Amino acid sequence: MHLRRANPVGVGVGGVSTLPTRSTEQETATGIVLEARNVTKRFRSGGGFGKGHDVVAVDDVSLAIKAGETFGLVGESGSGKTTLGRLLLRLEEPTLGSIHFEGADITHLHGKALRNVRPGMQMVFQDPFTSLNPSLTVGQAIGEPLRVVRGLCGAAVGTEITRLLDVVGLSASSQSRLPKEFSGGQRQRVGLARALSLRPRLLILDEPTSALDVSVQAQILNLLRDLQREMALTYILISHDLAVVSYICDRVGVMRRGQLLEVAKRDHFVTSPSHDYSRALRDAVPEIGRPLIEGQAVA
Numbered sequence: 001m002h003l004r005r006a007n008p009v010g011v012g013v014g015g016v017s018t019l020p021t022r023s024t025e026q027e028t029a030t031g032i033v034l035e036a037r038n039v040t041k042r043f044r045s046g047g048g049f050g051k052g053h054d055v056v057a058v059d060d061v062s063l064a065i066k067a068g069e070t071f072g073l074v075g076e077s078g079s080g081k082t083t084l085g086r087l088l089l090r091l092e093e094p095t096l097g098s099i100h101f102e103g104a105d106i107t108h109l110h111g112k113a114l115r116n117v118r119p120g121m122q123m124v125f126q127d128p129f130t131s132l133n134p135s136l137t138v139g140q141a142i143g144e145p146l147r148v149v150r151g152l153c154g155a156a157v158g159t160e161i162t163r164l165l166d167v168v169g170l171s172a173s174s175q176s177r178l179p180k181e182f183s184g185g186q187r188q189r190v191g192l193a194r195a196l197s198l199r200p201r202l203l204i205l206d207e208p209t210s211a212l213d214v215s216v217q218a219q220i221l222n223l224l225r226d227l228q229r230e231m232a233l234t235y236i237l238i239s240h241d242l243a244v245v246s247y248i249c250d251r252v253g254v255m256r257r258g259q260l261l262e263v264a265k266r267d268h269f270v271t272s273p274s275h276d277y278s279r280a281l282r283d284a285v286p287e288i289g290r291p292l293i294e295g296q297a298v299a
């Protein structure tokens with residue numbers, strides 16, 4: 001994987017960071033945007049009529065996301081990353097615990113009250129193709145939230161669509177095309193434009209580059225970093241790929257079987273994760289022996 005070889009962020013070897021951390025740019029934004037307090041989510045599964053058993057998808061997780069940071073959520077498949085993301089956005093309601101967005105308790109909001117907070121936080125999926133209506137052009141797909149949620153009308157809609165497409169690196173002519181006419185990387189740009197159309201402060205990106213070729217992955221990750229800087233966005237990036245997480249995240253949270261085992265600064269996680277499982281996860285790169293980051297051998 002090229003991201004590992006290229007050492008693209010200039011992370012120092014052996015824990016000495018040569019990285020120009022983005023924290024200096026974020027000094028003014030030290031507040032907590034999103035917080036989970038002792039959040040648990042149980043699902044009933046495996047049969048009807050009371051025969052099922054409970055799956056604890058998220059187990060007593062507490063987490064505070066700071067304004068302007070990129071928080072990476074890693075863990076093996078089934079560890080609860082997506083469920084936690086959906087709980088944080090209140091796409092699911094927690095079984096126990098509470099969720100706070102920009103200081104407000106949103107744990108049990110419904111209907112209009114929930115719709116009012118939704119634009120502030122958006123989710124971007126692995127392949128936005130699945131969330132884009134195949135029969136709507138990109139212009140229609142982006143125009144809909146502009147009209148319905150932001151209340152734009154007339155020429156203002158077209159102007160804003162063109163601006164959003166430009167922001168994510170797509171031409172104005174893209175708006176007349178259907179999702180199937182785009183490549184994977186372009187579709188991820190469309191998905192981002194649609195998410196940004198609601199002017200969110202926080203994006204949860206669930207495996208945003210996992211379906212993409214490596215070179216395209218880097219383009220999308222760089223775009224995400226540029227957008228974050230320009231728009232003062234906060235990111236939660238869910239990924240099973242530690243190269244992606246090392247590339248872009250400020251802090252990393254490790255999930256296992258629904259629990260948040262460890263939260264560490266990125267450099268610390270890469271060089272000396274404190275938990276055995278975090279170490280195992282870090283070392284479980286597919287290319288045995290290849291440096292995770294230039295100059296740093298994988299055990």
Ligand SMILES: Nc1ncnc2c1ncn2[C@@H]1O[C@H](COP(=O)(O)OP(=O)(O)O)[C@@H](O)[C@H]1O
Nearest residue numbers: 043045055057076077078079080081082083084
């Ligand atoms: N709607 C659901 N109903 C029942 N079980 C679910 C549901 N969503 C997730 N789960 C279970 O919760 C656990 C965590 O899943 P998920 O959050 O998708 O993990 P990850 O994103 O880390 O792969 C898994 O065991 C999964 O099967």
Ligand SMILES: [Mg+2]
Nearest residue numbers: 081082083206
């Ligand atoms: Mg998932």
